[in-house]
Amino acid sequence: MAHPVMYDDDNPHLVRLRALVLAYPGAEEYVSHGRPNFRVKKNFVVFGGSERLGPGEHRQVDSALMVKVEEAEQAALDEDERFFVPAYLGAFGWRALDLAAPGTDWDEVAELVDASYRLTAPKRMIAALDAGGIGPG
Template sequence: MAHPPRFTDDDPYLARLREVCLALPEATEKTSHGHPVFHTKKVFAVFGGVVKGDHASDRYAQSVLFLPDQLEHEALLQDERFFVPGYYGPAGWLGLDFRTAEPDWDEVGELVESSYRNTASTRLVRALDEAR
C-alpha cells in the first residue's frame, strides 16, 4: 500500500529546498514513504520527518533531513533547531526544523551540500567541485 503524502506541493519551504537540492549534479526528486526525497544513487536529503515514537505527528513536517559530517553531528544537536529523525537517525542523520526559526538558506545549502558529498559518488563530488 502506498503511503499518503505528508506534504503539500505548494509549500514554500519545499520550493526553496528543491532549488537547493536540484542545483547539485545529477540530483533528482521522487516521493518515498510520503515525503519528497532528493537523491543521486543514494538519498542525500528528505523534506519532512518524524521522531521515534511519534510517527503520526506533523511536528517536523517542514524540515530537512540530511547526513552531516560526523565531526559536526554533536555540535549541531546542541542547537534547538536540530533533531534526530526516526528511521534515518540511527544511521547518523539529523533534521533541521524550518518552523523553529526562519531558515538561513545559506546554512541549509551548506548542510545539504555536505550530505550530498557524504552520499554521492566520487565522480559527482568531483563534478560539484568543478562547478564551484
C-alpha cells in the same frame, strides 16, 4: 499499501529547497513513504519527517530538512536546540532542522545540503560540482 502523500507541493519551504537541491549534479527527486526524497544513487535530503519522543510517540515536522551528517558533526548538532534526531534515519547519521522555524538561515541550509551531498554522491559528481558552473552558487 502505498503511503499517503504527506506534503504540499506548493509548500514555500519545499519549493525553495527543491530549487537548491536539484541544482546538484545528478540529483533527482522521488517520493518515498509519502515524502519528497532527493538522491544521487543514495538519498542525501528528505523533506519532512518526525522525531521520536518516546515509545510509540512521535512529533511530526512537516517542513523538516533531513540530511546526512558527518559523524564528527553530529554531537555539535545534537547540542543545538534547532536540530533534532529524526525517527528511523537518526541512527544512521541523519539530523533534521525545521525549515518553518523563525529565522531559518538558508545559507546554513545550503551548507547542510552540500555536506550531505558530498557524503553520498559518487566521486565523479563531486568532481563535477567542484569544477564549477554546476550546483548552487
